[in-house]
Amino acid sequence: xxxxxxxxxxxxxxxxxxxxxxxxxxxxxxWSALAGSILGFLVTIPLYTSFDNxxxxxxxxxxxxxxxxxNVNYHLGVDGISVLFILLNSFITITVxxxxxxxxxxxxxxxLAAFLxxxxxxxxxxxxxxxxxxxxxxxxxxxxxxxxxxxxxGPNRVYAALKFFLYTLFGSLLLLVALLYLYNSSGGSFAIxxxxxxxxxxxxxxxxxxxxLFAFAVKVPMWPVHTWLPDAHTEAPTGxxxxxxxxxxxxxxxxxxxxxxxxxxxxxxxxxxxMISLSLIAVVYIGLVALVQTDMKKLIAYSSISHMGxxxxxxxxxxxxxxxxxxxxxxxxxxxxxxxxxCVGVLYDRMHSRVISDYGGVVNTMPKFAALMMLFAMAxxxxxxxxxxxxxxxxxxxxxxxxxxxxxxxATTLIFxxxxxxxxxKRVIFGPVANSHVSALEDLNPRxxxxxxxxxxxxxxxxxxxLPFTEVMHASVNELLRHVAASKL
Amino acid sequence: xxxxxxxEHLPALPEALLLLGxxxxxxxDTFVKDERRAPTYWIAQGTLALCFAATLFVIAFSDLKxxxxxxxxxxxxxxxxxxxxxxxxxxxxxxxxxxVSAALVYSRQWLVDRGLLRGEFFSLLLFSLLGxxxxxxxxxxxxVYLGLExxxxxxxxLVALNRDSALATEAAMKYFVLGALxxxxxxxxxxxxxxxxxxxxxxxxxxxxxxxASSSLDHHFLVFGLVFVVAxxxxxxxxxxxxxxIPDVYHGAPTPVTLVIGSGPKLAAFAMAIRLxxxxxxxxxxxxxxxxxxxxxLSIALGNITAIAQTNLKRMLAYSAIxxxxxxxxxxxxxxxxxxxxxxxxxxxxxxxxxxIYTVMSVGAFGMLCLLSRAGFDCENLEDMRGLNxxxxxxxLLMMLLMLSLAGLPPTAGFYAKLAVFNAAVSAGYLWLxxxxxxxxxxxxxxxxxxxKLMYFDEPKEAAPASSRIQGxxxxxxxxxxxxxxxxxxxxxxxxxxxxxxxL
Numbered sequence: 002x003x004x005x006x007x008x009x010x011x012x013x014x015x016x017x018x019x020x021x022x023x024x025x026x027x028x029x030x031x032w033s034a035l036a037g038s039i040l041g042f043l044v045t046i047p048l049y050t051s052f053d054n055x056x057x058x059x060x061x062x063x064x065x066x067x068x069x070x071x072n073v074n075y076h077l078g079v080d081g082i083s084v085l086f087i088l089l090n091s092f093i094t095i096t097v098x099x100x101x102x103x104x105x106x107x108x109x110x111x112x113l114a115a116f117l118x119x120x121x122x123x124x125x126x127x128x129x130x131x132x133x134x135x136x137x138x139x140x141x142x143x144x145x146x147x148x149x150x151x152x153x154x155g156p157n158r159v160y161a162a163l164k165f166f167l168y169t170l171f172g173s174l175l176l177l178v179a180l181l182y183l184y185n186s187s188g189g190s191f192a193i194x195x196x197x198x199x200x201x202x203x204x205x206x207x208x209x210x211x212x213x214l215f216a217f218a219v220k221v222p223m224w225p226v227h228t229w230l231p232d233a234h235t236e237a238p239t240g241x242x243x244x245x246x247x248x249x250x251x252x253x254x255x256x257x258x259x260x261x262x263x264x265x266x267x268x269x270x271x272x273x274x275x276m277i278s279l280s281l282i283a284v285v286y287i288g289l290v291a292l293v294q295t296d297m298k299k300l301i302a303y304s305s306i307s308h309m310g311x312x313x314x315x316x317x318x319x320x321x322x323x324x325x326x327x328x329x330x331x332x333x334x335x336x337x338x339x340x341x342x343x344c345v346g347v348l349y350d351r352m353h354s355r356v357i358s359d360y361g362g363v364v365n366t367m368p369k370f371a372a373l374m375m376l377f378a379m380a381x382x383x384x385x386x387x388x389x390x391x392x393x394x395x396x397x398x399x400x401x402x403x404x405x406x407x408x409x410x411x412a413t414t415l416i417f418x419x420x421x422x423x424x425x426x427k428r429v430i431f432g433p434v435a436n437s438h439v440s441a442l443e444d445l446n447p448r449x450x451x452x453x454x455x456x457x458x459x460x461x462x463x464x465x466x467x468l469p470f471t472e473v474m475h476a477s478v479n480e481l482l483r484h485v486a487a488s489k490l
Numbered sequence: 491x492x493x494x495x496x497x498e499h500l501p502a503l504p505e506a507l508l509l510l511g512x513x514x515x516x517x518x519d520t521f522v523k524d525e526r527r528a529p530t531y532w533i534a535q536g537t538l539a540l541c542f543a544a545t546l547f548v549i550a551f552s553d554l555k556x557x558x559x560x561x562x563x564x565x566x567x568x569x570x571x572x573x574x575x576x577x578x579x580x581x582x583x584x585x586x587x588x589x590v591s592a593a594l595v596y597s598r599q600w601l602v603d604r605g606l607l608r609g610e611f612f613s614l615l616l617f618s619l620l621g622x623x624x625x626x627x628x629x630x631x632x633x634v635y636l637g638l639e640x641x642x643x644x645x646x647x648l649v650a651l652n653r654d655s656a657l658a659t660e661a662a663m664k665y666f667v668l669g670a671l672x673x674x675x676x677x678x679x680x681x682x683x684x685x686x687x688x689x690x691x692x693x694x695x696x697x698x699x700x701x702x703a704s705s706s707l708d709h710h711f712l713v714f715g716l717v718f719v720v721a722x723x724x725x726x727x728x729x730x731x732x733x734x735x736i737p738d739v740y741h742g743a744p745t746p747v748t749l750v751i752g753s754g755p756k757l758a759a760f761a762m763a764i765r766l767x768x769x770x771x772x773x774x775x776x777x778x779x780x781x782x783x784x785x786x787x788l789s790i791a792l793g794n795i796t797a798i799a800q801t802n803l804k805r806m807l808a809y810s811a812i813x814x815x816x817x818x819x820x821x822x823x824x825x826x827x828x829x830x831x832x833x834x835x836x837x838x839x840x841x842x843x844x845x846x847i848y849t850v851m852s853v854g855a856f857g858m859l860c861l862l863s864r865a866g867f868d869c870e871n872l873e874d875m876r877g878l879n880x881x882x883x884x885x886x887l888l889m890m891l892l893m894l895s896l897a898g899l900p901p902t903a904g905f906y907a908k909l910a911v912f913n914a915a916v917s918a919g920y921l922w923l924x925x926x927x928x929x930x931x932x933x934x935x936x937x938x939x940x941x942x943k944l945m946y947f948d949e950p951k952e953a954a955p956a957s958s959r960i961q962g963x964x965x966x967x968x969x970x971x972x973x974x975x976x977x978x979x980x981x982x983x984x985x986x987x988x989x990x991x992x993x994l
Contacts, residue, residue, distance in 0.1 A: 037726040137900035151947040181916040
């Protein structure tokens with residue numbers, strides 16, 4: 002019941018906001034969207050508080066027949082891997098609603114409704130245990146995001162929205178064929194957990210691996226199918242970028258742990274070299290690309306790709322440090338990238354520019370903002386005592402266990418990450434006041450302070466005391482590794 | 491005639507009622523002066539409602555039985571085996587009534603605005619519906635041909651409804667010539683099979699072919715006939731390479747007529763395919779499945795790729811129809827796998843489900859074009875959709891649902907239709923076909939999304955809100971939301987399709 006609420010409360014709130022009518026009722030729509038998002042978050046809290054850390058089995062399971070002709074069930078459940086994503090998503094939704102409070106002036110209801118519906122659908126992806134249900138949520142998330150980028154985005158929004166949509170649709174359509182193949186070879190079952198036990202030949206596994214790889218790699222996104230992300234991020238409104246970076250990218254990562262690794266263990270091990278290489282290219286090469294960006298949003302977008310490279314790297318070194326580190330990194334990146342996009346949004350709302358060279362000396366006019374952004378910049382470069390450190394450290398430890406050279410290359414991210422983030426920070430925040438626009442800037446208003454402040458608390462808490470995050474994962478990660486280690490041939 | 495004899499013919503009650511209603515309509519219409527033609531309109535709708543009730547009545551009186559865990563509805567042969575009333579025909583008829591009834595609602599204002607709402611529109615439409623019903627219930631090659639011609643001749647005339655429009659008359663001419671050609675091909679194919687089997691009744695043909703197909707000489711002869719039958723069916727479905735008439739007719743015909751051509755006749759053509767291929771020639775399935783595979787992939791490719799280049803919405807939807815019929819064929823060609831029929835029910839019911847959902851989408855899309863038009867303005871170019879979200883947010887939302895459903899995206903019904911046919915193809919081992927179709931449906935998603943883009947992302951070209959009457963708006967809402975509803979609970983309709991195929 003709890004999971005159904007986590008999915009349908011935000012969706013219902015979104016429909017309600019949409020039904021409230023046009024922009025004349027904007028204040029009412031804002032407050033009801035806020036109420037909906039807070040309610041949506043509240044119903045997810047029991048998922049964590051009454052979660053049983055000791056078991057790897059699915060919890061809060063709901064099972065009801067849905068499409069009998071295809072043996073499709075409304076089958077929900079969470080384990081230690083997925084539960085945190087649902088909380089993260091519901092939390093981020095609140096911040097997005099608050100951050101868009103005064104910034105969005107046209108079609109307010111549609112904007113807020115799109116985010117609320119998107120939030121419910123994303124919870125659905127993480128909670129679905131039936132492949133068709135998963136796929137329905139997975140694809141349905143594209144529609145609100147397409148509209149968010151296309152209506153409230155920047156000048157090149159139409160191109161970015163279409164590119165985002167078609168790129169990700171391409172991947173997910175191949176996933177659909179893979180799911181249908183599994184359905185037929187499992188004798189008519191769409192239950193993901195049944196597929197974990199399904200024996201498959203190596204050829205079939207490799208083919209399925211590539212079918213799924215496209216879907217998940219495009220979402221993550223991995224090099225070289227990442228090119229949609231900088232466009233989408235740059236053009237999307239702040240809220241869109243936040244949800245895109247914080248949650249949507251995690252769908253790809255989640256897909257790897259829920260589908261690829263346990264269903265196709267042999268192919269995963271055979272092709273680990275490929276995944277590791279692509280991940281390292283993302284970490285190093287995209288890190289360098291981020292260094293030369295002149296647009297703040299683009300820089301953070303490339304930084305996201307580079308950080309997500311760490312996540313995929315962690316999955317494919319097949320040890321507990323790697324996988325847990327990758328999951329922690331996913332959650333942490335959810336907070337940090339969200340916060341950084343909010344920071345850029347704060348500046349953009351005042352100056353209507355994202356170009357780094359238009360800024361300089363912002364600390365003189367916006368000290369509170371500068372302090373908070375400092376924290377997020379540090380977290381993005383993996384400074385100890387911030388959440389960014391925990392995940393990266395664990396993945397590097399895992400990589401070290403696997404191979405020294407692997408760990409060495411992966412660790413360069415600590416240098417590149419610090420370089421591009423802090424250099425951007427220096428150019429934007431420090432130095433003399435660059436121009437009259439900067440000198441006219443006003444510091445954070447209470448609403449912005451609330452959004453950035455709550456994210457700052459999350460980042461610091463997770464950096465100083467990560468145990469509440471990792472302890473829920475242990476059992477499920479060990480179970481996952483057991484699946485990966487066992488051959489299906 | 492004794493009462494027993496009348497009762498025996500009860501399964502043909504809907505056809506009888508429709509014929510009667512249409513005759514009354516023609517008589518009454520001669521006295522109607524009103525340009526809105528309220529009496530005619532309501533007689534037509536009333537007749538359709540009566541037919542709907544009659545079909546439900548016939549279903550209610552059919553025996554149900556369960557054989558091998560498959561629920562089956564009994565079928566009745568009447569008129570000396572020329573006519574069969576089985577659940578497939580009932581289902582096709584029910585959807586056709588709904589489609590024609592919706593066509594009347596959507597098109598009324600459009601036709602009034604252009605002075606085209608004449609009695610002929612109603613009588614031709616209802617007679618073509620009678621043709622579709624005969625086609626759905628055909629149990630003999632003769633009935634197939636009668637139904638087909640009745641339906642097609644009415645449609646040819648309907649296309650030329652606006653006789654002052656050069657575009658429409660050209661389209662009608664083209665439709666007529668190519669339609670006649672395709673009827674000829676079909677007739678030639680049927681005569682070949684008649685020559686080989688010596689019978690016209692479909693079940694007898696099936697038995698005779700089963701006996702003959704083992705001999706290689708007879709097999710060659712039958713396949714020769716089969717090629718022409720498949721060509722005739724493909725013409726009516728409008729699949730590549732027999733699609734040339736579709737874009738011109740869709741474009742040239744008045745939008746309400748395009749709405750009619752794009753919905754019921756597709757269902758009827760599907761029923762014809764089931765009758766001729768599945769019922770009459772299952773013994774040649776291995777042969778016609780190969781032909782359909784080629785037609786399917788060509789249609790999906792050409793339809794989806796060419797649609798991108800269109801600037802006229804009706805033409806774009808025409809190419810989309812070609813592609814969609816290709817997707818539907820994926821189900822129709824997956825029944826027989828390695829000489830066993832285990833996949834039969836799943837595959838054909840997937841195709842049936844697909845075509846029913848497609849009919850709902852097609853009616854909705856063309857209905858939307860009718861509703862967005864007004865006197866002196868035809869909404870038929872892509873540009874006309876620009877900024878619809880600013881002018882009519884609710885209609886924009888419904889149109890988006892229609893487009894997403896056509897693109898096959900969840901949570902709309904179009905997704906389950908695609909899922910069903912892809913699954914049929916994968917389980918029949920046509921993995922390459924499924925992968926190719928899936929990738930081409932990505933191409934298709936582009937042009938449907940472009941409509942969403944125009945409606946939501948672009949500013950309106952003109953400020954005037956589109957006018958529409960309440961009736962049309964309510965029906966359009968039901969139509970659009972039905973796609974969402976079938977997307978959330980697809981099971982009941984899927985089950986009906988399954989029963990229809992299992993009872994064949």
